[in-house]
Amino acid sequence: MSKHTIIDDLLATLPNKPVPVRSVHVGAHWTAVCSTRCGLATTIIGDNCHDHKTVVRDAGSLHLKSAQELAEYAKSNYPLEASIGIAAINSLLDMDERNAVEMNASQVLMEKGAGKNVALVGHFPFIPKLRDSVKNLWVLELNPTEDDYPAQAASELIPKADIVALTASSLINHTMDNLLELCDPDALVMILGPSTPLSPVLFDRGANIVAGSRVLDENDVLHAIAQGSTFQQVTGVKLLTFTHP
Missing domain, CATH: 3.40.50.11590 (Rossmann fold)
Structure with a gap:
């Protein structure tokens, strides 16, 4: 039996009712998923540029999924999908x-x-x-x-x-x-x-x-991410x- 992970625990805390995704942005350094709020995650692609063997599932229509569906990507062994998944989790969390x-x-x-x-x-x-x-x-x-x-x-x-x-x-x-x-x-x-x-x-x-x-400021953040900003520039x-x- 596989071990229960932190990601499993995070996914279990997310709202049951599907939350629409407003947008998904994958920048050179940062990935953002906007649903309830704008969630960020480091963009991790892997070791090889343009590795066509590992592609993001349903890229181009990610914004049509619920935030919870995208959050499941956090379990992926492909780092770019996992980046999107963590950003989606962060878009749904609300800590006081x-x-x-x-x-x-x-x-x-x-x-x-x-x-x-x-x-x-x-x-x-x-x-x-x-x-x-x-x-x-x-x-x-x-x-x-x-x-x-x-x-x-x-x-x-x-x-x-x-x-x-x-x-x-x-x-x-x-x-x-x-x-x-x-x-x-x-x-x-x-x-x-x-x-x-x-x-x-x-x-x-x-x-x-x-x-x-x-x-x-979601607009400021998304503009910066789209232009390859590091976090210090956001x-x-x-x-x-x-x-x-």
């Missing part, structure tokens, strides 16, 4: 913003990580600043650069970390469940990035802090950080 603080995840990591061992899964722009404020910073990446560790080092480094920060992109490549299992029970665990589902499901699965995004989004109650 009164329980959040408007703060960048990097600030939280620098405050909590001072003098401690931090394992960070995913390469973020704030890494040089974070490295200066923590005891040890172990950055794990599927495609490591000079100071990064390969993803295979996770089983060695994550259990030793006082603080573990996981990119929400690990939901898209289906590694998050395993990464959470590697965390020391006493570690502070954060899930971060604009792809992060703002859902208590992540607390139930061991996260202490959930740091994601909420789209305020306007019309606010960052929200929730702590386990």
Whole structure:
């Protein structure tokens, strides 16, 4: 029997009544699905350009599906479909913003990580600043650069970390469940990035802090995504950080 995953738990929390999809946008860096709200996810395509063996099912008519049907794409082993699925999940979630603080995840990591061992899964722009404020910073990446560790080092480094920060992109490549299992029970665990589902499901699965995004100006965001913007270039989004109650 296959293991019940975080994605399964997220899908189980979505509304039963089908919600129409207003639009789907797949940009170079970000994917957006607009239904109840505009949900974002990192665009992950794969290793090969124009890989015609793996195509998005029903591309061209995705906007005719319900948001729940698109959300099921999150279970796909094809990363681009999974990106669309996570964006669809995020378009349907509604977490009470009164329980959040408007703060960048990097600030939280620098405050909590001072003098401690931090394992960070995913390469973020704030890494040089974070490295200066923590005891040890172990950055794990599927495609490591000079100071990064390969993803295979996770089983060695994550259990030793006082603080573990996981990119929400690990939901898209289906590694998050395993990464959470590697965390020391006493570690502070954060899930971060604009792809992060703002859902208590992540607390139930061991996260202490959930740091994601909420789209305020849909038009601004969609224009930026369509023109290949990185997240730093996107306007019309606010960052929200929730702590386990």
